[in-house]
Amino acid sequence: MPKKKKVKKVKKVKKSKKIKISKKAKELGKLKSSTKLPDRKNTIPGADEKPEIKKIKKQATEKKVYNLKDFVVYPKHGVGKIIAIEKANIGEIDIQFYKILVEKEKLTLTVPINQQSKLRPIASINQINKCISILKTKPKIKRTMWSRRAQEYDQKINSGKIYELAEVVKDLNKNTDIIADQSYSERQLFEKAYERLKSEFEAVLKVNPEEVQKKMDKALGRTSISEAAE
16 A cells, blocks of 8 residues: 555656646747747848849949040149040050140140039030129129138138139129239239139130120129229
């Protein structure tokens, strides 16, 4: 009889252990399902997606093709004319470039064709007409220090943007050629901006410099000055 009792106790212990293990297994199963690690495929972006083949896009300026004798604008030097399109071999690489003559500055520039972001085509007739409208408006009077204004004007002149160039000419116009009415640096900036704008007017309108000067001076209210010069 004592032997039978012992056997019963052992069976009971085994059952209770089994129950405990099954409960733990269920709990672990729930934890695994709730904290399921993402698949390796999902962790890699675009693993299930097919690779999209995209064409290499070039800047709009790089797509522009300029021809011999075309006029272009180089921001820091103004209007220039393409006098040659040449090739050179540098480090076993063939490089094609434009040779541009900036007549006003007696300067010849060499610009690689793949760096055309530095160039822009000359303005259209509509842009020239808008520039004339800008020249007719009243100049903006700023109260800031001249050194700061001079820096802003210089940046606008070298930006290569024709409307900003017209604004500088308009703002620095004094309707007079009397030297005492302008500081030296102010006069220098005005003449630089005026000549840059004038050269682009000449290239677009295809008229002689005298006609362009009359047109600009009329818009600026400097007609009496140009008449006196004659």
